[in-house]
Amino acid sequence: MKRSRSKTRTTAAPSQNEDTALAATPLESALTALAEANDSDAAVHSSDQAPTVNDSDGLDEEEDEEDEDDDDEEEDDGDLEGAEDDSSEDSEALDEIDPDEWPSSDDQEFDSDDEEETFRDNSVKVLRRKVPLPEIDPVYDPDTSDEETTNTIGNVPKEWYDDFPHVGYSIDGKPIMKGTEGKSDQLDEFLSLMDDPNAWRSVYDKIEDKDVVLTKEELEMVKRIQRGDFPDANSNPYEPTVEWFSSQTMVTPLSAAPEPKRRFIPSKWEARRIMHIVRAIRQGRIVPGAKKPKNTDLHNQTFFDIWGDSIEPVDRGIMHIAAPKQALPDHDESYNPPEEYLPTEAEKQEWKALDAPDRPRNYLPKKFDNLRSVPGYDRFIQERFDRCLDLYLCPRVIKKKMNIDPESLIPKLPNPRDLLPFPSALAITFKGHTARIRSFSVDPTGQYMASGSDDQTVRLWELVSGRCMNTWTFDDAIASVAWNPSKSLSLLSVVARTKVHLISVPGIAGPDITAATEALIGHIATLQSSPTTAALCHWAKTSSSPAPSSSSSTPLPPPTRHSAGSRLTLTFDKPVTYLTWHRKGDYLSTVCPDAATRSVLIHQLTKRVSQNPFKTAKGLVQRVTFHPTKPFFFVATQRYVRVYNLATQKLATKLQPSTKWISSLAIHPQGDNVIVGTYDKRLAWFDMDLSSKPYKTLRYHKQAIRNVSFHPRYPLFASASDDGNVNIFHGMVYSDLLMNPLIVPVKTLRAHQIVDGLGVLHCEFHPTQPWIISSGADGTLNLFS
């Protein structure tokens, strides 16, 4: 309601006074209508007021009108267009209706113009008063067509009536006959057309089924429509506008709201805005009418001292990283570089083959004889562009450049000269073996050495002279050789595949010692093996005669001065890889890794007993060792070293060198420190009191470590590796528990040639002297002193 009203106001067509009447409340609208009609004519107002006040009839009348107005409004509520339709029809109706006929007109109530006229004209007023009004027939038909329709069939297809004589029904329900008389065929139709003088202006009405003759006015209207004019001849599109909202104050305002204050005072904002412009004009910032300079050259920009009042250090924050400058050109970028900077043909090819971003520099050095022959550089723009991209696309990161003197990284070690004695030079080379020497052993007195090789022989050497004193030949390659550590015996143990030979070596020690050894072997031979022992291995005395045994050894070559001694053989099911003695010389332990639960056996000589200390196999056993002082037994499997207490028969500790494959193991003579060599090139030093993890892991060999060894007297240890080197370390262990062991490398001995990827296979210190002996895959033994 409200919206439509406002719209009608703003778009008010001046001719349609009704609209304004519609717009206001009933009383108001009446008054407005009056005011508008009289155009500020006060006199009319008074005359108008008089009848309303004085006459009761008039009052009634007005009440009637009000009712009608209400109706009007209700209609108007629906849609605005309806109202407009009304008005147009009204205006049309106005044309046709004569003032005489108006009481009979149907739609007189809607026509406010009529009313106005009646109001204007006094006589009419009088007339209205006297003549009783006819009964009004309100036609609430939305169809406002002025022609009466007789046919009321509705909107049905006409074909339905093709077979009937009638075309439809009248309002009374009577059939309406077709007007087909005389128009049976087209010829008749044509003739009648020719006869009818009004044929040219008649139109066939389908529904009524008859020709309608157009009137003169209707013809005119048709013509106007064809011309594109308004259909109504009287409508004037250029009517003068009526200023509803004019400067003149009306007595009755359109809105009842009081005028706001702002209407009466000048706008401050506008004043400010104007003053702003005025000031700009005065100062010359705005030149009215002046054109902007067309060419916006940079030099129209005024430069000034932008850094005039700069405070010195302005921090851009720690996060800001200034763009790095571009690298400065090198000699080879010169147009005439020294000749050595020019690339060779191969280098050129290499440069071209690389992808552009991978190239160390983005140009090829070239030499020109003179400046005039230097061409333009075709990638100049590209390079500037790349720089631009770098500047705005590349993430910047501050990279701290390590400014470290590499020498400062090297630890300061005590001078090896201060740590003498240690073996440092090759003294004697023992030649004789023809294959890899896997193992050797120095006898407890330190005068002799026995070495076993893959050529199936064991040789006895005098250490100081390097003379080969004896040679034993066996059926299989020698895996391990070890002297009995007891000084009162001269007993050598040799491992040849599944057999362990205990050989009494005559002639190298005093006769009493030899006799004792022989006696021991004889004693063992007399004993009977217990069933448990027999189940583990077979003890047998193979030969006691000076002549070589028929079974295992071949006749000795002439250099053997001493006859081979008596011999005790232990036979196992599986090949034995390692053998070690207890320090007292009564016990020995053998390792046969393939024998599953029986891989580690401990044998007692004097009782001819073999025992299996472990019920289950805990892995592939590599090495075993007795503790030098305590009843501990070390078993090195691939990954761990297990330490068993033999007295309590329990696992004491498990050392974890965190490597893949342990190769060897050595225990410090005092027994608290262990070194473990591994095939993955590492040497781990364990302090047993400290932890089960290594105190220090060193990785300096280039190949697998084959053996590690401690010196029994001096603070030395060594490692032998497949890279052919033997590394000697000073490994001092302090009696003070708080002091860490001191480990200092003192010498790298390049001991052996590398043959088939194998270098040094075994190394061992001399029991008393600071010497080391190493054996290699090249079939030699070296003594370093």
Added chain:
Amino acid sequence: MGKKIKKGEKGAVTNYITRAQAVKKLQISLAHFRRLCILKGVYPREPRNKKKVGKGSTAPRTYYYRKDIQFLLHEPVLHKLREQKIFARKLSKAIAKREWTKAKSLEDNRPEYTLDHIIKERYPTFVDALRDMDDALSMTFLFATLPATDKIKSEHVRTCQRLCAEFQHYIMISRSLRKVFLSIKGIYYQAEIKGQTITWIVPFQFSQHVPNDVDFRVMSTFLELYETLIGFVNYKLYSEVNLVYPPKVDADRDAGAAGLTAYILESTVEKDIVSTLVAQVDGTSVPRAEKAQRKQTQKRLASLADKLTEIEDDGEDAEAAPADDEDIPRAIVAATTDEEVVPTLDTWKAKETELSGLQNVFKGCVFWLAREVPRYSLEFVIRAFGGEVGWDASSGAGSPFAEDDTRITHHIIDRPIQSTITSTETVASSDSSAAASATPQRFDRREYLQPQWVYDCVNARKLLRTSGYHAGETLPPHLSPFVNAGEGEYVPEEAMAMSSDNEQEAVGEKESSEVPADAMEVDDDEEEVDEEEEDDEDDVAEEADEDEEALHQAELAAEAAGLSFSEYLQQQAANPNTAKPSGKKTAVKPAKKPTAAEAEVAERKELAIMMMNKKDKHLYNKIQFGKARKEEAANKLRQKKETLRKQQGTPTPIQKKREAPGPVKKPSAKKGKTA
């Protein structure tokens, strides 16, 4: 239980923002974002932990600091960019509707932004701005040579040309050019202003190859910024030497391709025209302000009475100073005003005299540029070091003197010589005029030199001997002045010769003894003594050791060959040149046997390396690897040089170098100035 911390609300995630997020936040297009980043100097960052920042994703994304983007949010240029977007829309609409007047009025009020505030913001101090001039200058000098196309607007090109010329003028006036290098890419210049070294590259003036894959929108955005920057820097520089900015352009000269000379410099103090710098270069018409400044500093120096007198008593420096130094050289003035911290007066003064020497390298030299030499570069360089220069009319108007001017000392020429060169000594000019029609006229008293001489002089900081630089001669190599060879790096022998020359000169000047120029000969028996690698030069004792060793080896070789010792001696005496080196080359080079002590040290080091922990060892190996790579590169060059020398069969020029420090045989002719 504490409050559950949501993912992405704390820590590194909040510091970073991806590019897509940033664009969305700023509500601009990607192109505008790019433009804004370029102008404001906002660049992506690499987060330390991508996974944390990317909320678990390690996809390659571009990250910016959130604060940087926040900072862009309040940028006036951002608003202008939005306005421009709206403007473009309105304009296109108006044009589509054929509302020409509306379009025109829109066009007249096109929104434009200035970058003044950005310059101030990015470069809070003048020194900051100077530090970033490298790229700006290279870019402007490039655009100054480009043709105007649909992508490159002509006004940009014009502006660039103008800015470059202005900057070059300043460099010439302040004499702040330091190094020049002719590379295959272009010409590098290095200037020093307020202690900041500014290096830029200028392309050779040929039509540039414009590649297709270059986005000129990016370039022009950079250019926009750089133009403004250089404008402000130029203003500041000009106002500091009391010159009017912008300088006027002589339209006639500019039309005649006069280049630098088309600009008229005016002092702000007295309004007379200092104009073409020629007059100024003499030092006669130094701007008054500068003179006043000098007087002031003179006063200040005088107040340091005792110290100064001490120095003057010390003596020789005053004599060594350039001849025109009645008053203190220009650079000293600058230095005193700029930096108040003076280490010691002696060293400072020495440095300053050295510098002023460089600044006036070409003082008193008058150059003529033939039409084929690059005037755009040579004019600038010569005048920046105090020389006078004239040029052929075909290479531009505005030459201050003609070709037949008698003052000309150096004629820079870069074309093959057709006929007699030396004939000019005898033939009088009148006679040669007959031949002048065919070949260009030659003048007696001039040196006809190739352009490289000028650049080499600048880099050597003195006038070099002209031999080797004459027209038609094979030029010596042109070396980069920017290389500072570290230890173990390869130094070309020319550079070594240069440095040894300098040393000699220093020594010579101290002794102030003039050695005759023909003491150049090198006696042959000295030559063969040290024919060895260049790296071990100083260790005399070791060398002696080695020589003995080599001798021994040679004797052994002779013995193996079946020669008796006497025969061997004879052979040695017969050809001393060949026998010895051959012995050396076979024996000494591969196995330089270390002494016992050395071997022990080496062994100890090796043992100590064994005991390094893993981390240190890794680092150590890395450093060693880097060193080895450098060494390899250097060795490669050395090897190449060696093979080249063998091919050419020239006696090793290293000897000259090696002998140079020796006090006896000194090629002092090099030192003699050829002015």
